Amino acid sequence: MMFIRPSCFALAAAALLSALSACTVGPDYHGAPVVAQDARNSATFVRTPASGMAATPAPNQWWLAFNDPQLNDLIAAAFAHSPDVHIAQARLRESRSQLQVQRANELPKVSGTLAAVRMREPDLSSLSSGSSSGGSGSSTGRGPLQLYTAGFDATWEIDLFGGTRRAIEAASADAQAVDADLADTQVSLAAEVAQTYVELRDQQTRLELARRQAETEQKMLTLTQQRRERGTAADIDVERLTTQVENTRATLIPLDAQLTDSLDRLAVLTGREPGALDAQLAAARPLPVLPETVAVGDPSVMLQQRPDIRAAERRLASSNAQIGEHIADFFPKVTLLGDIGFSAGDPGHLVRKNNFSWIGAPYLQWNALDFGRTLGNVHAAEASRDEAEARYTKAVLGALQDANSSLSRYGHQREHVVTLQKVEASATHSATLMRQRYSAGVATLIDLLDTQRTEFTAQQNVVAGQAELLKDFVSLQKSLGLGWQAQQG
DSSP states (O other), X not given: OOOOOOOHHHHHHHHHHHHHTTOOOSOOOOOOOOOOHHHHHOSSOTTOOSSSEEOSOOOSSGGGGGOOHHHHHHHHHHHHHOHHHHHHHHHHHHHHHHHHHHXXXXXXXXEEEEEXXXXXXXXXXXXXXXXXXXXXXXXXXXXXEEXXXXXXXXXXXXOSSSHHHHHHHHHHHHHHHHHHXXXXXXXXXXXXXXXXXXXXXXXXXXXXXXXXXXXXXXXXXXXXXXXXXXXXXXXHHHHHHHHHHHHHHHTHHHHHHHHHHHHHHHHHHTTOOTTTTHHHHXXXXXXXOOOSSEEOOOHHHHHHHOHHHHHHHHHHHHHHXXXXXXXXXXXXXXXXXXXXXXXXXXXXXXXXXXXXXXXXXXXXXXOXXXXXXXXXXXXXXXXXXXXXXXXXXXXXXXXXXXXXXXHHHXXXXXXXXXXXXXXXXXXXXXXXXXXXXXXXXXXXXXXXXXXXXXXXXXXXXXXXXXHHHHHHHHHHHHHTTOOOOOOOO
């Protein structure tokens, strides 16, 4: 607040400053360039599978379609406790604080002062009369002087050419970009938790299949050993079954190690130490079930909701505003200075009319000769804007590629799973017939072992294929930019 005596001149100056402050140099932002217009106008993605897809908007919390409470709890815990989320949230608070600082730069800076000064002056007469006085007597000088002051100082830089307003515009866009970065972190985190959870259930299911297969083969080995003792089986049959049992048991070791890694990874993703989720997730459960129809929306919706594209667009807006911020340095800066205060030798008389003083003055500063520094900053800002525009274009094209590739992988993997299920059905039927033939004595042990090995492999392949299909579904949701939560503030 400026304490300047009102006058016609002051009012006229204020009106002039107000008119000048409406000027904002630099290019205005009119939005990001149009990229991939054909894709935006299309009702479907180029690589959308022929069946099982819907053009309706996809739900943001896509994991709820699995109907798996444990997965829901894990994603909620990750959003609440993941260090990656906390890092992104801290950056968002920092960017919003920087925006607050820039907004405050538009306002006056006011400081208060309070001082008490006490001093003693020497007796200067002793310097000229001391030698003639013969040193008689002593000089005590003048008594102590006391001064008490209290007041307020204010400065206000008038934003004549919009440099401060452009700085606020840039800081606001930066804060919105960091907000989108947080959303992008949540999108990636939800997908990573879901994919790791699918891997865990896949490993548990295949581990259980391998254990059951090993138990069945061990029973066959025991029976064959008994038959050898009775002379109805050869040593070679025992050795072949022993090899089969050991091979099946060998598959348990890497699966068990992978399962442990998945448990530890889920614990870290949810902000906990390795091993913290063992008791909660150690019990084997089947793979989540996919929805019958997958909603994917259309390209224009995807490009609007993907956080990385929104972040790139906001950084483009910030870079554009920074050009005007530097162009404003070409022009003069006007600062209003003001001071009011009271001064007295006695604190009891400080606040009196006669002890009141004030001063107000405009201050003009113009860096008229900077040898190209300002021009260099403007050119650098323009280059930064061009880079941000190219990054935005890259983000849009990359998002379209990501979505179409994810759709293609999902469609092909779904067809692959159908084929694997047919192979499994055939292998199971073949193994059943071969067991009957072996029991009837019309098939050899080698034939039986081959069909069982084929059946076991087919079962493992179906489980692995279903898990891969689930992970492709998760990747598709990530490519659509789904899974983030809006931040307050």
